[in-house]
Every structure is written in C-alpha cells, then in structure tokens.
C-alpha cells in the first residue's frame with residue numbers, strides 16, 4: 001500500500017548544476033585515489049535558503065539503492081527479458097480479447113497497460129473483483145489492465161474468463177504465443193547499448209550480489225558500530241520489533257489505489273495513528289500524506305494559504321523565518337510563492353523577539369505565517385515561544401512549527417499547547433523510522449481545528465484529516481499516494497503502541513538527560529554554545545570549535561574526520577552555527593556509549609592541545625591527516641610526523657573493534673569544481689574486486 005517511492009531524474013550535462021537534491025560526484029582523496037562524495041552540498045538549502053534548487057532534505061536513498069540493485073542484479077539483458085515478457089503478456093491479452101470479441105483493445109501501441117472498450121466496465125470490474133483481480137475503471141465503458149513481471153499465464157487465463165462473461169474460453173494464454181506480436185513502434189525501440197558499466201554486468205548470481213552489497217555495506221559506519229550523534233537528525237533506535245511489520249505481506253502486497261474495503265487493516269492503523277499523533281501534539285486533525293519533513297512544511301504552508309484564501313485574505317503571502325531555521329523552511333516557503341522576511345537571533349541564540357515584533361507589525365496586512373522550530377535549532381527551549389506565537393496571531397498570521405525537534409517535547413509539552421497552528425512530525429526522526437543514508441521519510445502534519453478542512457485529499461482515493469473535520473475543503477494533493485509512504489507507518493505505530501504514554505514521556509526525559517550529561521562532561525574541554533536560563537540544554541547541544549581555529553588552526557571538519565579514526569560518525573557540522581558541531585545523543589544510547597563518545601572528543605581535545613603547545617605541527621598532525629585508511633597506514637612509506645599507532649589506535653577500545661575508514665580525506669573543492677557523476681572507470685572496479693577477493 002503506497003510503498004515508499006524513489007524516482008530518478010536525469011539531465012544533460014548542461015543542467016547538472018541545477019539538479020535538485022543530492023548528487024554523488026567523484027573526487028580524490030588525500031592519497032590521490034578516486035573517492036565518491038556528495039557534490040555541491042554548499043549549494044543546498046542551508047546556504048542557498050529560499051534560492052535552493054529544491055526543499056528536499058531527507059530523500060529516499062535506501063529505496064533508490066533497492067531499485068539500483070534490481071538493475072545491478074538483472075543487468076541489461078535481464079531487464080530486457082523482463083520487459084519483453086511483460087509486453088508479451090499484454091500482447092497475449094490483447095490477442096485473446098480479439099478472439100473473445102467481447103471487448104475492443106484501444107490505445108495502441110501499448111507496453112504493459114492495455115486499454116479496453118467494453119459494454120459495461122463496472123460489470124467487468126465486478127466480475128474481476130470476484131476473481132480477486134482489481135481492474136481500473138476509467139469510465140463507464142473503459143477499463144485498463146496492467147501487467148508486470150509477477151503476472152503469470154494463469155493470471156491472464158483468469159482475465160479471459162472474466163471478459164468472456166462466464167462462457168467457456170476456447171483457448172489458453174500459452175496457446176496464443178505464436179500470434180503475439182511486438183507492438184512497440186520501431187522508432188521507439190532502443191538500439192544503443194545501455195547499462196554497459198561492469199557493475200551491471202557482474203553480479204548476476206545471488207551469492208555475487210550478496211557479496212557486492214555486503215562489501216558496500218561494510219564501508220558504511222552505522223548504528224551497528226557506534227552511536228551516530230547527528231544533531232537535528234535524531235538517529236535513534238530502530239527496534240527489530242518495530243521493523244518486522246514492514247515485511248508482512250498483508251502490508252506490502254497491496255496497491256495504493258486498491259478499494260478501501262480491501263485495506264481495512266491499513267485504515268484502522270491510519271485512524272489510530274492519526275488519533276495518537278493528535279494526542280501527542282495537541283492538535284485536532286492529522287494528514288498522513290507528506291513524505292518527509294520538507295514535504296510537510298510545504299503541505300502545512302499550503303494549508304495556511306488555503307485558510308487565508310477562504311477568508312478572503314488572498315494577499316497574505318509574507319512568511320517570517322528566523323535566520324537559525326533549517327534550510328528547508330525558507331526553501332519550502334519559496335516553493336509556496338511566499339515572500340520571506342528573515343529575523344535574527346540574539347547572543348544567546350534565541351529569536352530576537354523585538355525584531356520579530358517589528359517584522360510582524362510592519363507586515364501585518366500581508367502576514368501569512370511564521371516558521372519556528374521548538375526547541376530551537378540551537379537546542380534550547382526558547383523562553384519567548386508563547387510571546388512569539390502571540391505576536392504572530394495578533395498580526396493576522398499563523399504559526400507553523402517545524403516539528404523536527406519533537407523528541408524533546410513528546411509527553412512534556414506539545415506544539416498545540418504552545419500555540420502552533422500547524423506542525424509536521426518527522427516520523428523518521430522522533431518516531432523511529434530508520435533514515436540512515438537519507439530516507440525513506442514520513443512527514444505528516446497536524447493542525448488545529450480551524451485549519452483541518454484544508455488538509456490535502458487525493459483525486460483517486462478521497463482522504464482528508466484524521467479524525468475527519470466537520471467539513472472538508474482540501475487544498476489539493478501533496479503526494480502521489482493518498483497516505484504517503486504508508487508502508488513505513490507500522491514502524492511508528494508499533495513504537496508508539498509499545499511505548500505507551502509513560503514510555504514516550506520517559507524517552508523524552510532521557511533524551512534530554514543524555515544531552516545534558518554529555519554537555520556537562522564536555523564543558524571543561526569545549527565551550528558549549530547556547531544554554532537555557534537554567535544553564536541546561538534541550539535534547540541536543542552545540543560544541544563551539546571557533547576558538548581552536550585560532551589557537552591550533554583546527555576546523556570542525558578536522559575533528560569530524562578524526563572521529564572516524566576513533567570509530568565514530570561525526571556530529572552535525574557547522575549547522576546551525578558555522579564553526580561548531582551539534583550533538584544529539586537521543587534516549588537510545590547507553591551511558592557507556594555516551595561516555596565513549598565524550599572520551600573520544602576529550603582525547604581529540606588533547607591532540608589539539610599538542611598543536612597549541614607547539615608539540616605537533618600545525619599543518620601536519622593527526623587531525624589534519626584524518627581519517628587514516630588501511631591503504632595509507634600499511635603503505636610502504638610512512639612520512640607523517642606522528643606514529644601509525646597514534647593515527648589508527650588513539651583509544652583502547654579500538655583494539656577490540658576497529659572500524660576502518662575506506663578512503664583518506666576527500667578533496668571537497670576538487671569534487672565541486674570537477675563535477676563528474678559517472679561511476680568509477682571499469683578498470684578501477686576490476687581492481688577493487690581483485691582487492692576485495694584477494
């Protein structure tokens with residue numbers, strides 16, 4: 001049902017720098033070897049804000065990988081065979097229909113979908129339904145039938161029975177084979193070679209594919225190895241019991257447009273989940289349609305727009321956004337055609353309330369919305385939040401709350417209580433959907449009663465707010481599927497159901513406790529940038545590295561890369577404040593793991609002190625040289641002023657289990673200047689394979 005979906009977008013060289021989202025490009029590492037990295041990141045939302053190429057942050061990388069592996073496994077020949085068989089089944093269906101004479105095939109040429117004119121489309125669809133086949137009724141006399149590689153000859157036999165109106169069918173699908181013709185016009189037939197890269201021509205047995213995928217996976221540092229402290233990303237436990245339902249066939253094997261009476265289980269879950277999310281957030285209605293936080297932002301702003309329009313306020317198009325906001329906020333507001341007014345923060349990282357008041361009053365005639373994150377992106381419960389919401393409301397605006405930091409609110413407070421009118425939740429952050437590597441995501445939005453009528457619907461399957469509002473005036477459609485990536489909802493649903501209200505509240509408390517524990521342990525070594533009035537932080541905190549830039553020439557990237565030598569993923573780097581690291585431990589990590597991470601950062605501080613004291617070279621030291629891959633450590637020549645042991649084993653736990661980085665420091669500037677998106681040259685792949693199997 002509405003499986004998570006990824007789409008691929010291709011363009012010519014000319015437009016490659018305008019592509020939205022994330023592009024993987026080839027660069028070189030510190031040893032001059034080719035290395036893959038995300039290209040042109042600096043062009044993305046956080047720098048370009050409202051001029052970003054898109055508002056997409058969490059994409060669907062995991063799903064894109066699944067689709068890519070399909071091509072890797074089948075290769076060019078396999079894919080063609082599959083396509084030919086699918087086309088053959090559609091062809092056999094069309095030949096058989098002609099013989100039956102009960103319906104007329106239209107819409108030639110076809111590939112996998114045959115359009116059929118018949119006397120009574122609903123009667124045919126009803127007969128098919130009795131045979132457990134769902135057909136698409138286009139209008140009273142038109143039906144379309146689609147075939148794919150899971151369709152069997154017996155399925156097509158069954159269709160003939162449906163179309164023969166109960167009369168015996170004088171042939172089998174198999175017997176039609178000699179009469180089936182390829183109807184794809186010659187002008188559309190591909191003649192040039194495709195998927196010629198060795199990757200698509202090597203892994204055609206299950207063992208080979210398994211090993212290939214495992215080899216790729218072993219280059220990835222994941223939660224299997226250590227905590228991932230990415231602030232704002234909330235990398236929390238994806239419990240096995242939460243993940244299991246995603247594989248249940250009753251969840252996976254259903255089409256998003258299947259009649260709702262065939263998806264009663266899903267419907268029950270949508271209703272329950274919508275109600276649970278209302279309770280958690282203090283809202284009156286939820287839409288499960290948006291596919292990620294940024295899609296939720298867009299949907300929520302469109303809801304606000306529809307609300308203003310319904311009141312005759314067509315002109316309200318100003319959106320106030322603090323400079324500390326996540327880059328998706330201005331990018332989403334720009335997508336909605338809004339005029340963005342930026343508001344600064346004070347020395348403590350809080351929104352400058354007086355500046356906000358001035359901006360709201362100056363724009364009171366055209367104010368549409370404020371986008372605000374709570375706790376703030378600086379990891380602090382902003383004291384002025386009540387007043388901020390009031391100022392916006394007093395000036396005719398609506399409050400959009402960015403709910404990415406909901407992990408610090410659940411059970412303790414709520415967006416509805418604070419005064420927000422609409423808010424998205426990142427189910428892939430706060431509610432346990434795994435999003436390592438970038439998705440899949442789900443970004444449902446919750447709204448107060450007055451906005452509920454405008455929640456999105458869908459032209460094929462009518463949906464709206466859950467619970468349903470008294471009346472509905474939906475703004476339109478936000479996603480291709482009526483309930484977004486519904487297949488991954490069981491993860492969040494299971495999490496909420498298993499935790500219960502006490503468990504969820506405890507989780508928030510422990511997440512906050514963990515962040516404060518780490519901040520306290522680290523404060524003697526690094527300045528902690530922002531804190532609330534009690535000297536505490538919320539669920540995440542910022543370590544300031546701007547000082548060591550002056551004393552030791554150390555940049556956040558040096559610390560981030562050095563953490564790889566210690567077996568850790570870096571925290572969020574230089575966001576929301578340049579020159580800093582933002583750490584979010586979540587409630588999922590044990591004290592032992594929190595301590596291990598603090599120990600690594602403290603040990604790195606000692607390494608920085610060596611530079612400050614002049615004992616280590618300012619340009620050539622363990623931090624600047626990090627990460628240290630085996631190819632460098634075990635090369636014949638070792639020219640660094642520090643030992644191999646200091647490079648690779650700076651902490652005792654690394655003797656027990658060491659995660660080996662697979663490349664040295666990747667050259668960012670080179671990668672952006674020379675944007676090459678093609679895979680490694682074939683010779684290199686062969687080399688890599690030889691190395692891996694040796």
Ligand SMILES: *Cc1c(COP(=O)(O)O)cnc(C)c1O
Pocket residue numbers: 056057058059232233292293294295326328329373377402404405426441443
């Ligand atoms: C992650 C995040 C977003 C965007 O959510 P996606 O699901 O990645 O689209 C927006 N705001 C904040 C503060 C975030 O952390």
